[in-house]
Amino acid sequence: MSNHAEQSDMRLHLKIWRQPDADSPGKFVSFEKEKVSPDMSFLEMLDELNEGLIKAGEDPVAFDSDCREGICGMCGLVINGQAHGPRRSTTTCQLHMREFKDGDTITIEPWRAKAFPVIKDLVVDRSAFDRIIQAGGYISVNTGNAQDANAIPIPKRNADEAMDAASCIGCGACVAACPNASATLFTSAKISQFALLPQGQVERKERAIQMVSQMDFEGFGDCSNYGECEAACPKDISISHIARMKREYVKAALTTA
Amino acid sequence: MLPFLTAAKSSVGKKYLMALTGLFWVLFLIIHLAGNLVLLSGHSDAYNKYSHFLLSLGELLYVLEFILLAFILLHIYSGITVAIGKLRARPQSYKVQKNLGGASRKTVSATTMIYSGLLLFIFLVVHISHFKYQVGVNGDYTTVIGGVEMHDFYRLVYDSFSYGWYVLFYEVIMILVFSHLRHGFWSGFQSLGVNHPRWSPFIDGLGIVIAVVVGFGFLVIPLYIYFIGGA
Numbered sequence: 122m123s124n125h126a127e128q129s130d131m132r133l134h135l136k137i138w139r140q141p142d143a144d145s146p147g148k149f150v151s152f153e154k155e156k157v158s159p160d161m162s163f164l165e166m167l168d169e170l171n172e173g174l175i176k177a178g179e180d181p182v183a184f185d186s187d188c189r190e191g192i193c194g195m196c197g198l199v200i201n202g203q204a205h206g207p208r209r210s211t212t213t214c215q216l217h218m219r220e221f222k223d224g225d226t227i228t229i230e231p232w233r234a235k236a237f238p239v240i241k242d243l244v245v246d247r248s249a250f251d252r253i254i255q256a257g258g259y260i261s262v263n264t265g266n267a268q269d270a271n272a273i274p275i276p277k278r279n280a281d282e283a284m285d286a287a288s289c290i291g292c293g294a295c296v297a298a299c300p301n302a303s304a305t306l307f308t309s310a311k312i313s314q315f316a317l318l319p320q321g322q323v324e325r326k327e328r329a330i331q332m333v334s335q336m337d338f339e340g341f342g343d344c345s346n347y348g349e350c351e352a353a354c355p356k357d358i359s360i361s362h363i364a365r366m367k368r369e370y371v372k373a374a375l376t377t378a
Numbered sequence: 379m380l381p382f383l384t385a386a387k388s389s390v391g392k393k394y395l396m397a398l399t400g401l402f403w404v405l406f407l408i409i410h411l412a413g414n415l416v417l418l419s420g421h422s423d424a425y426n427k428y429s430h431f432l433l434s435l436g437e438l439l440y441v442l443e444f445i446l447l448a449f450i451l452l453h454i455y456s457g458i459t460v461a462i463g464k465l466r467a468r469p470q471s472y473k474v475q476k477n478l479g480g481a482s483r484k485t486v487s488a489t490t491m492i493y494s495g496l497l498l499f500i501f502l503v504v505h506i507s508h509f510k511y512q513v514g515v516n517g518d519y520t521t522v523i524g525g526v527e528m529h530d531f532y533r534l535v536y537d538s539f540s541y542g543w544y545v546l547f548y549e550v551i552m553i554l555v556f557s558h559l560r561h562g563f564w565s566g567f568q569s570l571g572v573n574h575p576r577w578s579p580f581i582d583g584l585g586i587v588i589a590v591v592v593g594f595g596f597l598v599i600p601l602y603i604y605f606i607g608g609a
Contacts, residue, residue, distance in 0.1 A: 136473075149473065202476035209480050228474045235467050298478060300489065301460070302467035305389070330380060333390055342467030343389045343460045345491070346565040348483035359481075364573030367390050371571065374385040 128159040131223040135170070137182055138230045143238045143246075149228070159219035163206065164189060164196065166218055183242040191215040191355065194290030197297065198243055199230040204294040204353040212292065212355040232297035236304070236339045247293050249339040250307060256335035257328035258311045260320050279317045286314035288356040298353030301342030306350035308336045309366035310358050316369050326373035333370050396456040397566035399449035404563060404588065406446060407555075411595045418602055422532035423523050430528040454499060461492045487557040488565070494554040501551045509534065539603040548600045556593025563588055 133154045140147025157166055164186050171181035187195035196213040200206035206216045221227065229243065237245040287310075295306035312329055315321025321328070344363060351360050385391045413432075416425045432439065477484055487494070507513040509531070517537075521530035539545050563585030567573070572581065 199472060199474075202472060202474035203478055209478075230472055230474070233468055233470050233472055235469055300484065301464040303389075333388055337389050340467060341389075342464045343392060344569075345460060345464075345488065346483060346561075346568045347488055348481055349478055352478035352480040352482035357481075360568065361573040361575075361578075364568055364571045366571075367394070367569065368571035370388070370390040371385075371394065374380040374391070377380060 128219060129223075130155075131157040131159065131218065131221065131225070133157055133166075133221065133224075134226040136226065136228045137243070139182070139242050140231075140239050142241060147239065147242075157218050157221075159217070161218045162189070162214060163198075163200070163216040163218065164214050183240075183244045185244050186214055189214040192290060194292040197232055197292045197294055199232065199297055201228055204232070204297040205292075205355055209352070210355055210357050212290075215355075232293050234293075234296050234302035234341065236302070236341050237293060237296060245293070247291070249341070250291050250293065250304070252339065253304070253308055253332055253335045254311060257324060257331040258315070259324070260315060261323045262320075273319050275318060283314045283317040286310040286317070286358065286362050289314075289354075289358055290356060292355065294353045294355060295350035295358075296341060298349040299342065299344075300347055300349065301345055303344045303350075304336050304339070304341040305344040305363050305366070306354065306358060306360065308332050309360075309362040312366045312369055313362040316365060325369070326377045329366065329369035329373040330377065333366070392456045392459060393569040395452050396460075397569035399453040399456075400562050401566045402449055403446070403453070404559065404566075404592070407559075407592050408588070411592055414599060415595070417532070417535060417599055418607070420607065422521075422530070425532040425535075426521060426523060426528055426530060429531045430523075430526070433529070450499070450502070454495065457492055457495050483561075483565075485561060488561040491558065491561055494558045497554055498551065498558060501554075508538065536603055536607060539600045539607075542604065545600040545604045549597055552593050552597035555596060556589050559589035559592060560586065 135152040135154055136149045137152060138147055139150045152170060154166065154170055157169075161169075164184070167182060167184060174181045184198060185195050187193045189196070191212040191214060194212075197205060198213045200213070200216070205211060205213050207220055208216055231237075231239050231243045232245045232247075234245075236249040237247055240246050289307060289310040291307065293304075293307070296302055296304050299305075312332055315328060316325055346360070346363075348360055351358065386395060413428055416428055419425075435442075508515065512519070512534070515534065519530045519534045520527055521533070522528075539548075564578075564582045567578075567581050567585075572578075
């Protein structure tokens with residue numbers, strides 16, 4: 122039983138970025154979407170739009186999604202100028218149409234960054250993130266049985282902070298929301314989660330240098346401390362991790378042989 | 379060790395240089411303001427003796443001036459590279475872009491840093507050529523205090539700020555100083571890696587206090603001279 126007043130179906134004006142492939146120019150295409158239930162998720166609304174397009178023999182709008190539970194990091198749209206839409210701490214798939222009103226115009230754009238080229242329509246290539254991870258987002262583990270987890274003492278606060286950093290799902294909303302298209306929050310979360318834990322100490326210095334170098338190489342912008350990334354992050358990852366990354370990098374730059 | 383230039387040119391190093399040079403300039407501005415508040419006392423001798431003391435520092439003054447010049451050039455260099463990098467990193471801009479609020483620190487002063495910064499540099503060139511090198515200054519601004527001949531900076535300042543348009547120019551610039559420090563101070567500490575649950579609220583607050591004190595401190599001096607001091 123819901124206490125909310127029954128919200129009736131909505132009619133929406135959608136302006137969606139269409140782009141056939143990375144090399145072709147794109148443009149906004151308008152769609153009228155009727156009978157949008159407030160209980161639909163944003164992606165279900167797009168699914169319905171696509172069903173209509175397919176039935177009419179037209180090309181459906183390409184967008185990314187996978188788990189639709191807010192934990193995989195696959196979905197991501199800039200909705201009315203906000204990465205993942207108007208609701209904070211929420212991925213696009215967990216955004217529901219009750220956030221919108223009947224008659225609203227909704228502009229939907231892909232993540233925009235040189236390092237995230239558009240593959241088609243709203244789908245972008247985020248493999249730049251994978252290459253940052255490959256540059257240093259790993260730890261050395263000896264083969265054999267895993268040791269008892271309690272054998273390694275870790276202060277509670279470090280464990281908590283590492284877990285906060287590790288909650289990054291790599292969706293790229295930080296890049297999309299940053300006025301500079303900087304990937305600093307993502308990279309810092311990945312550096313932070315290892316720097317805080319004993320398992321991350323072996324590669325600690327090389328990791329900081331290599332991941333930052335790779336991030337710069339990929340063509341992301343610089344960090345101007347706007348903090349839009351933290352506000353856009355569906356996992357509320359704090360820019361305090363960015364400060365830690367800076368400390369890690371400078372320490373590493375000054376002390377590695 | 380990572381080669382110094384590689385580290386300095388990285389996204390982290392670049393902002394480290396920007397923060398260190400910027401915060402050094404904040405320190406300079408505070409000292410500069412403290413010295414110039416003597417102007418409000420109305421004691422011309424006190425102000426002239428103070429400026430004479432600074433000029434008598436000799437080589438030390440040259441060293442300080444060189445550091446300030448080198449730091450501001452580094453600061454501008456890193457600022458411009460960040461601004462260019464921003465354009466390169468997002469060649470296709472959004473049709474709609476809305477601030478996110480919440481944890482965001484994207485204030486007007488944050489988004490206009492490059493503009494306020496470049497205008498402040500132009501101001502600096504005008505300010506230094508006028509008061510230090512006295513470009514375009516007519517008349518003899520020397521005085522004798524206690525048998526020592528020295529520049530009469532006090533009279534130069536008072537005469538300069540007797541022109542309304544000159545006062546207005548300074549007022550606009552000092553609002554930019556406030557704006558630049560409003561984002562620059564806390565942001566400098568963040569860039570240096572200082573972000574701590576206990577210290578950050580203090581640094582944020584201090585940044586606002588310094589922005590207000592420095593910006594409005596310098597704003598008051600020309601206004602005071604124009605409306606009250608010159609009378």
